[in-house]
Amino acid sequence: MSHPLDLQQLAQDIKQWGLALGFQQVGICDTDLSLEEPRLQAWLEQQRHGEMEWMARHGMMRARPHELLPGTLRVISVRMNYLPAKAAFASTLKNPRLGYVSRYALGRDYHKVLRNRLKKLGDLIQQRCAEANFRPFVDSAPVLERPLAAKAGLGWTGKHSLILNREAGSWFFLGELLINLPLPIDRPQEAQCGRCVACITTCPTGAIVEPYVVDARRCISYLTIELEGAIPEELRPLIGNRIYGCDDCQLICPWNRFGQLTDEDDFSPRAALHAPPLTELFAWDEAKFLRITEGSAIRRIGHLRWLRNVAVALGNAPWEAANITALESRLGENSMLDEHIEWAIAQQLAKRRASAVEVQPSKKLRLIRAVEKGLPRDA
Structure with a gap:
């Protein structure tokens, strides 16, 4: 006779397996993002997604993970630190003769790294429970990964719209594993930004138009990565020497005093991209x-x-x-x-x-x- 699956024990094991695979934290939440739907709809109606038409094309599916993988009951959310040692933020940004690349992009493509680890985590779950059906996501599908990470207790949403964690700041990647098991869920963290608006006031282009709302059309990351055509002339002088992405809202955040360095060799900077x-x-x-x-x-x-x-x-x-x-x-x-x-x-x-x-x-x-x-x- 087979023993009934102990979901509480399985959830604990999943978190231990995740840590062993190189994730710094693993959390679990349900799929209900109904509170996010009106915010997403308003953001899209105001055209703040710019030329990222895929965001509008998928519509509210981004807030409905269960539509991506029928039968999904839970989302396993993970985070992995990426901040390299000797990141040389200030010395590169202050030297306008050098090109500044957002620190997440200095090493190997994180999509591949996280997706491979998530696949291994799913395989471990399936070994324990053959009925488990899962699908990993790392920026690879219309999923609201930040609200899911917040629901899963990985941190809270900062006013720059990124996830912040008390012990790690915001220098980490996120990934999700959709699964059909009714695992016990984790509790969200309480928001800790208080009255701080440093990220809003320091944004070079004023892209954080109000707390928690980013207008992609003004964001340097969007302008240098997502935008396919000409960069608006009035924004060019504000970009400075940032040639791929921007880290300013993270650099100024007080919580990033607690940022943790990565121990992943894949995220080590490539010499040709580090202050060139x-x-x-x-x-x-x-x-x-x-x-x-x-x-x-x-x-x-x-x-x-x-x-x-x-x-x-x-x-x-x-x-x-x-x-x-x-x-x-x-x-x-x-x-x-x-x-x-x-x-x-x-x-x-x-x-x-x-x-x-x-x-x-x-x-x-x-x-x-x-x-x-x-x-x-x-x-």
């Missing part, structure tokens, strides 16, 4: 771009959008003749890229003119002092 000179990046041909970004999340934007982003950063960099040379070298390759190159060149020339005006008073003063000392005028 912009002029070097702009010289990459497509073959080199594909070679360096193999197995990386960056590859999905393609070489053209990569060059577009770097061109904007070169326009925002301090005046240097080398920047003009680099930009001019790619004129005529693509009309959309040309638009950004011409804008960047105009920015560089304006800075050169401004610097020339600023130099004149000090040059005149040096000449006066030279004459007073009886030195040759060319000294």
